Amino acid sequence: MIKDIMRDELFLQMKSLPATKEDKGIADDLLDTLKANAMQCVGMAANMIGVQKCIIAFLNKESGQYEVMLNPVIIKTSGIAYRVMEGCLSLAGEREAKRYPQIKVQYYDTDMKLKIKSYKGFTAQIIQHEIDHCNGILI
Numbered sequence: 126m127i128k129d130i131m132r133d134e135l136f137l138q139m140k141s142l143p144a145t146k147e148d149k150g151i152a153d154d155l156l157d158t159l160k161a162n163a164m165q166c167v168g169m170a171a172n173m174i175g176v177q178k179c180i181i182a183f184l185n186k187e188s189g190q191y192e193v194m195l196n197p198v199i200i201k202t203s204g205i206a207y208r209v210m211e212g213c214l215s216l217a218g219e220r221e222a223k224r225y226p227q228i229k230v231q232y233y234d235t236d237m238k239l240k241i242k243s244y245k246g247f248t249a250q251i252i253q254h255e256i257d258h259c260n261g262i263l264i
């Protein structure tokens with residue numbers, strides 16, 4: 126189900142709760158909403174659709190596939206951190222963020238299977254942005 130985009134900065138600054146297997150429907154809604162906004166948006170976190178659960182969806186720019194993660198955590202960063210201006214569907218304008226060129230992420234898939242996967246480049250940047258949302262960090 127496609128949901129409205131949350132733009133309340135106070136709400137978006139609250140840390141999301143851990144997701145559970147009961148939250149699969151939220152993950153589906155998040156993915157539907159991201160796809161519906163694909164012209165302006167490459168990644169979303171569940172708080173952007175008003176749900177404070179740690180779930181993210183994003184377009185993997187390497188594979189061209191959409192991916193969903195529950196409770197993602199960056200367990201390793203590599204390369205030299207850089208600063209970049211980022212925009213967001215939930216926020217006005219652009220803001221500067223510090224990002225790493227490569228990351229290793231531990232997360233649960235929608236079947237609650239634990240996974241570890243590495244990402245680089247713009248995909249890694251998107252994931253860092255969405256994990257910031259889970260932690261209430263507005264870029």
Ligand SMILES: CSCC[C@H](NC=O)C(=O)O
Binds near residue numbers: 212
């Ligand atoms: C380069 S990271 C930007 C991510 C942003 N998504 C919002 O959560 C978007 O524009 O899709």
